[in-house]
Amino acid sequence: EAGVAQSPRYKIIEKRQSVAFWCNPISGHATLYWYQQILGQGPKLLIQFQNNGVVDDSQLPKDRFSAERLKGVDSTLKIQPAKLEDSAVYLCASSSIPGRGANYGYTFGSGTRLTVV
Amino acid sequence: AQSVTQPDIHITVSEGASLELRCNYSYGATPYLFWYVQSPGQGLQLLLKYFSGDTLVQGIKGFEAEFKRSQSSFNLRKPSVHWSDAAEYFCAVGPTSGTYKYIFGTGTRLKVLA
Secondary structure, eight states, X not given: OOOOEEEOSEEEEOTTOOEEEEEEOOTTOOEEEEEEEOTTSOOEEEEEEETTEEEEXXXXXXXXXXXXXXXXXXXXXXXXXXXXXXXXXXXXXXXXXXXXXXXXXXXXXXXEEEEEO | OOEEEOOOSEEEEETTSOEEEOOEEEXXXXXXXXXXXXXXXXXXXXXXXXXSSOSEEEOGGGXXXXXXXXXXXXXEEESSOOGGGOEEEEEEEEOSSSOOOOEEOOOEEEEEEO
């Protein structure tokens, strides 16, 4: 099966500019996640979607970050305006409907590396 | 508070030597446990996972991990490291019900000497 697709792979912007990242999950995966991975740290969950509804966005800086998954398939994460501390890798992941056992777990995309200068 | 600790930021081993990467967690109940590997410029790849049962789990690429409930640990091991194992390794925990919200450790960067 095709993996989780993300674009672009790299992006360099100036602070106060806006940027958008795109993610296309594995076909049929109902749950989609956006993680932020700052250099030297583990990934941190920003937002989780179940189909086109938000399940958890408690760690999303809502004053500047937004995300949508309008048709329950692909998703866009936007930052506006960007700050220097937003420099990170933004990882998208998807999973089948949450459950237990062998199907528990998800697949990550390769990420988008954002540099804010 | 829920957390995952990987006490070793960097580890260097010689090719062919054995490897152990440490992971300790703090969680309300026994969670599901995972190890991921991340090569430069790549996403995270699942190495292995523990749900229940046998506390020694086998993963891909010759890795294994042992869950020790009494120590809240889930250490990753490999008997003989290959140069291609150089990467960053992340331990993660997740709930046994509800959503798949993972908590990741800060990672251990492995360097392999020829």
